[in-house]
Amino acid sequence: MDQITVDPLDRMVSDYTLVTNGYSGNAPANPYPMFEEQRARCPVMHGDLLKQHSIPSMADYMMTGRPTITLLRYKDIHAVLMDPENWQSYIVGDGFGAAVDNMLLTAMDGEEHDHIRALLQRPFIRSEIRKLIDTLIKPVLMQEFIEELRPRGKADLLRDLALPFPIRAMYQYFGFPHDKDLLQNLASWAIQVVAAPQTDPAVAAITIPQSMVAGQAMYDTVLPIVQAYRQRGDMRADILGHMMQVNDDGRTFSDEQIAAFIRMLLLAAGETTTRSIANMMVQLLENPDVLEEVRADRTLVPKAVIETMRRDPTAGAVARVAAKDMEIGGNAVAKGTAVLLSIASANRDPEVYEDPDRLWLKRPMRPLLSFGFGPHMCIGMHMALAEMEVALDAMLDLPNLRFDPAFPHPQIRGLNMRGPDAVPVLWDV
Numbered sequence: 284m285d286q287i288t289v290d291p292l293d294r295m296v297s298d299y300t301l302v303t304n305g306y307s308g309n310a311p312a313n314p315y316p317m318f319e320e321q322r323a324r325c326p327v328m329h330g331d332l333l334k335q336h337s338i339p340s341m342a343d344y345m346m347t348g349r350p351t352i353t354l355l356r357y358k359d360i361h362a363v364l365m366d367p368e369n370w371q372s373y374i375v376g377d378g379f380g381a382a383v384d385n386m387l388l389t390a391m392d393g394e395e396h397d398h399i400r401a402l403l404q405r406p407f408i409r410s411e412i413r414k415l416i417d418t419l420i421k422p423v424l425m426q427e428f429i430e431e432l433r434p435r436g437k438a439d440l441l442r443d444l445a446l447p448f449p450i451r452a453m454y455q456y457f458g459f460p461h462d463k464d465l466l467q468n469l470a471s472w473a474i475q476v477v478a479a480p481q482t483d484p485a486v487a488a489i490t491i492p493q494s495m496v497a498g499q500a501m502y503d504t505v506l507p508i509v510q511a512y513r514q515r516g517d518m519r520a521d522i523l524g525h526m527m528q529v530n531d532d533g534r535t536f537s538d539e540q541i542a543a544f545i546r547m548l549l550l551a552a553g554e555t556t557t558r559s560i561a562n563m564m565v566q567l568l569e570n571p572d573v574l575e576e577v578r579a580d581r582t583l584v585p586k587a588v589i590e591t592m593r594r595d596p597t598a599g600a601v602a603r604v605a606a607k608d609m610e611i612g613g614n615a616v617a618k619g620t621a622v623l624l625s626i627a628s629a630n631r632d633p634e635v636y637e638d639p640d641r642l643w644l645k646r647p648m649r650p651l652l653s654f655g656f657g658p659h660m661c662i663g664m665h666m667a668l669a670e671m672e673v674a675l676d677a678m679l680d681l682p683n684l685r686f687d688p689a690f691p692h693p694q695i696r697g698l699n700m701r702g703p704d705a706v707p708v709l710w711d712v
């Protein structure tokens with residue numbers, strides 16, 4: 284009998300769409316009018332906006348019934364993120380921490396968090412990442428994606444670029460061997476771990492055990508890579524090279540510790556950038572005057588990246604829990620209550636952003652919340668920004684880039700992990 288083989292890229296697209304479905308629940312694809320109404324009426328809302336739409340919420344991934352409030356204003360969310368002593372992060376590990384032996388930076392608090400973060404930080408700082416633009420990010424993008432796509436005159440920017448490119452660039456920076464199957468297996472397992480929390484208990488009964496298997500498979504795959512790297516003894520300027528040499532109070536990390544750190548980073552390393560690239564392109568193609576503005580003046584590329592991430596962020600929400608009785612926005616919050624922070628709502632708060640629905644490259648910027656803020660602010664931010672800038676610059680060189688009218692208009696959807704299912708485009712060749 285013929286074996287049916289699934290193209291690994293198709294498998295990644297289908298895993299990606301499953302995550303989008305999970306985080307869309309029964310929410311409207313465009314949630315911004317709902318946020319606007321809620322923010323004006325009651326910006327400190329009792330209940331969990333995600334759960335209300337049948338979406339797994341990091342405020343209570345395991346559906347324990349933890350009391351939760353949702354914050355919708357920029358200033359309240361900013362205040363919580365800047366006060367990690369009183370608003371803690373450990374609840375975020377409830378959903379899939381078990382699948383990765385609870386090695387999740389995002390779910391650590393206090394000294395433990397700061398210590399581990401400081402040890403991992405160096406290869407992610409802006410100056411290190413900027414060096415990669417010409418040596419890694421641009422060559423990978425141009426040689427493996429753009430040069431192959433350009434003569435075709437058409438593409439699904441999600442499947443053909445936004446999904447495989449950030450993973451490919453990031454994995455090279457980890458120091459992994461260049462092996463397509465390895466890359467796609469790890470990327471799929473990472474998505475399966477993240478997809479563990481589900482609001483439907485029947486679905487969770489499948490996804491939770493599956494996430495445990497995926498988490499173990501990631502570790503079992505990464506450990507021999509770490510061991511081989513060490514045996515080779517050739518330390519390079521990549522993440523593995525850094526982790527092998529970093530000095531933690533006179534000791535270096537063991538291979539097992541490094542494998543656990545790498546697995547943790549892999550969970551966050553690919554899909555978030557994919558979604559951000561796709562959301563950026565949909566917004567720019569929907570606003571051809573803005574697309575033209577940035578095409579004509581490439582110094583605006585970093586602004587276009589930031590402004591599209593503000594206007595429609597993929598990380599729509601994060602969560603914290605009150606370490607003691609607190610007060611926020613004039614409301615008492617009892618110890619143990621979770622707060623769901625709607626970043627997507629904060630990003631369109633008219634108290635902070637003038638004409639917030641407009642895609643406006645020259646708007647006066649405020650500290651961006653789309654990578655979080657405070658001590659947990661995304662460690663991979665500079666890598667993601669560099670990948671997005673390089674990708675946008677290259678796509679602007681595709682003449683007359685436009686939506687392909689043969690396909691339905693892409694719709695960005697979800698209250699978290701927002702993204703479109705596809706971004707079909709045409710350009711002139």
Ligand code: HEM
Nearest residue numbers: 388389551552555556559598601654655659661662663667
């Ligand atoms: C555009 C792409 C990305 C977006 C939108 C994004 C978003 C976020 C957000 C919102 C947080 C804060 C979570 C919280 O405060 O609870 C975060 C943290 C984190 N991100 Fe990213 N991320 C992106 C790319 C990456 C990449 C490429 C990596 C990998 C290297 C990464 C690794 C992490 C890690 C390890 C944390 C936890 C940091 C800590 O707790 O100290 N992210 N990210």
